Amino acid sequence: MRALMMDTPLLISSQLRHGASMYGDQQIVSRTVEGPIHRYTYDDAYKRACRLANALCAYGIDQGDRVGTIAWNGFRHFEIYFAVSGSGAVCHTMNPRLSPGQLTYIINHAGDRLLFIDATFLPLVEAIADRLTAVEAIVVMADATHMPECALANLVCYEDFIGAHAEDYDWPVFDENTASSLCYTSGTTGEPKGVLYSHRSTVLHSLCIALPDVLHLGEHECVMPVVPMFHVNAWGIPYAAAMTGSKLVLPGPKLDGASLYELILAENVTVTAGVPTLWLGLLGHVKETGQDLGSLRRTLIGGAAVPEAMVTVFENDYGVEVRQGWGMTETSPVAALNRLKPTMSDAPEDARLRIKVKQGRSVFGVEMEIRDATGKRLPHDGTAFGELFARGPWIASHYFGNAESAALDWFPTGDIATIDADGYMHITDRAKDLIKSGGEWIGSLELENLATNHPDVQQAAVIAVPHPKWDERPLLLIVARPGTAPARQEILDHIALHVPKWWLPDDVVTVESLPLGATGKVLKTELRHQYRDHRLPGN
Numbered sequence: 001m002r003a004l005m006m007d008t009p010l011l012i013s014s015q016l017r018h019g020a021s022m023y024g025d026q027q028i029v030s031r032t033v034e035g036p037i038h039r040y041t042y043d044d045a046y047k048r049a050c051r052l053a054n055a056l057c058a059y060g061i062d063q064g065d066r067v068g069t070i071a072w073n074g075f076r077h078f079e080i081y082f083a084v085s086g087s088g089a090v091c092h093t094m095n096p097r098l099s100p101g102q103l104t105y106i107i108n109h110a111g112d113r114l115l116f117i118d119a120t121f122l123p124l125v126e127a128i129a130d131r132l133t134a135v136e137a138i139v140v141m142a143d144a145t146h147m148p149e150c151a152l153a154n155l156v157c158y159e160d161f162i163g164a165h166a167e168d169y170d171w172p173v174f175d176e177n178t179a180s181s182l183c184y185t186s187g188t189t190g191e192p193k194g195v196l197y198s199h200r201s202t203v204l205h206s207l208c209i210a211l212p213d214v215l216h217l218g219e220h221e222c223v224m225p226v227v228p229m230f231h232v233n234a235w236g237i238p239y240a241a242a243m244t245g246s247k248l249v250l251p252g253p254k255l256d257g258a259s260l261y262e263l264i265l266a267e268n269v270t271v272t273a274g275v276p277t278l279w280l281g282l283l284g285h286v287k288e289t290g291q292d293l294g295s296l297r298r299t300l301i302g303g304a305a306v307p308e309a310m311v312t313v314f315e316n317d318y319g320v321e322v323r324q325g326w327g328m329t330e331t332s333p334v335a336a337l338n339r340l341k342p343t344m345s346d347a348p349e350d351a352r353l354r355i356k357v358k359q360g361r362s363v364f365g366v367e368m369e370i371r372d373a374t375g376k377r378l379p380h381d382g383t384a385f386g387e388l389f390a391r392g393p394w395i396a397s398h399y400f401g402n403a404e405s406a407a408l409d410w411f412p413t414g415d416i417a418t419i420d421a422d423g424y425m426h427i428t429d430r431a432k433d434l435i436k437s438g439g440e441w442i443g444s445l446e447l448e449n450l451a452t453n454h455p456d457v458q459q460a461a462v463i464a465v466p467h468p469k470w471d472e473r474p475l476l477l478i479v480a481r482p483g484t485a486p487a488r489q490e491i492l493d494h495i496a497l498h499v500p501k502w503w504l505p506d507d508v509v510t511v512e513s514l515p516l517g518a519t520g521k522v523l524k525t526e527l528r529h530q531y532r533d534h535r536l537p538g539n
Contacts, residue, residue: 013086020046023245031252063088068112194400226274257285275303326359382420
């Protein structure tokens with residue numbers, strides 16, 4: 001028997017329309033590429049998104065056409081999110097930190113007809129423009145006063161592009177499973193792969209991350225996504241903010257600690273989200289200046305494992321709750337979130353900390369399980385570990401351009417994890433980063449976390465290096481905190497308190513910096529290549 005309810009599709013356009021209707025005077029604040037702070041309301045954003053949607057239609061952008069962006073977190077990028085997808089086209093956000101070759105590949109693979117770019121990235125696009133096979137025009141997200149000098153013939157000013165188009169638009173209604181947006185993986189092990197989201201998956205993901213135990217968004221909150229809008233749609237925050245009426249602060253290109261701190265204080269930010277490397281700068285700034293974090297109440301940290309030391313500093317020194325999230329491009333991205341159960345609130349601090357550094361429990365809509373190498377499902381006892389699989393309404397079943405392949409019932413994440421009886425998932429490593437020593441596995445992430453718990457260690461990476469007897473042994477690379485010079489044995493003694501002796505790294509190397517990829521993760525492939533001939537002590 002079919003239910004007797006209205007068949008109203010879940011569409012991205014409805015999120016901004018609702019935001020303008022219910023929270024029209026709520027602010028969206030942006031730090032612009034030009035420098036000044038831009039301030040307007042959800043009602044203003046809605047009208048400009050309508051103008052942009054009309055401009056896209058007048059240009060000839062049709063349903064399913066891809067429209068690319070290479071831009072910071074700012075108000076024009078926000079308008080593009082809703083105008084492109086809401087009109088039926090596909091918003092393809094791109095990471096400017098990718099190599100020119102990778103950018104060329106994904107723009108051509110996606111078949112982008114238009115590119116919307118911040119002026120910052122014009123030199124990057126100029127260098128590859130003659131290799132872009134489908135791009136018809138490049139729209140610089142600026143007004144006429146701030147248009148840069150450029151020899152490209154197909155350059156258009158954003159404000160001229162939306163020009164005198166009407167501030168109202170009849171948003172089309174279509175199947176909620178229609179493609180809405182496109183993100184590519186970082187391509188660290190091969191060509192980047194496209195993940196094609198739908199309107200339905202995006203709206204459901206937005207509802208999920210707005211929940212109290214995830215980001216807890218609402219009209220009384222002020223959220224600042226430091227995670228870029230070019231990285232998995234800023235973890236869905238622009239959509240969820242519009243839907244819930246949260247004040248939205250977009251930090252633009254200035255992501256240093258002092259600039260982020262300035263916005264937190266000036267705009268009374270209550271919620272933030274970003275990767276661990278960004279918070280190192282913020283915490284360093286407030287420690288150096290002796291300031292506090294003002295109105296900030298909680299931060300969602302993801303993209304890489306959160307060090308225990310970072311959790312402790314945020315919570316004990318500044319009263320900011322850390323909620324670790326886990327996901328990937330293929331999971332939209334939020335699939336798990338770590339918040340302590342009420343029954344854990346009275347546990348000793350060290351016991352609570354051991355839970356908080358796990359990646360968390362699956363959010364509603366997502367199921368997770370671990371499997372061994374034969375595909376057998378493993379128990380959720382906190383001890384058994386295997387490859388993590390996930391499924392749900394916002395998890396990819398195919399990659400873009402490969403839809404002829406069989407649809408996945410469960411997505412193989414490539415992460416090695418445990419899941420305990422309470423449902424807390426803990427990633428012990430990426431499958432490709434595990435170290436096999438004497439036939440036994442050593443997890444690099446746990447060693448890295450222990451190393452960064454040392455007060456003199458700012459960042460750490462553990463990689464496998466060849467060993468004549470044990471096949472592979474762990475090598476620890478550290479970045480020391482400014483003004484310190486931690487000794488090798490001191491670091492090893494610190495780690496030895498927590499792991500079996502055979503897990504201990506065979507050597508510790510202090511480096512000035514670690515190579516970071518396009519999403520802020522350490523490039524272990526580069527480190528393995530760089531240190532492939534490293535001679536371990538005693539060999």
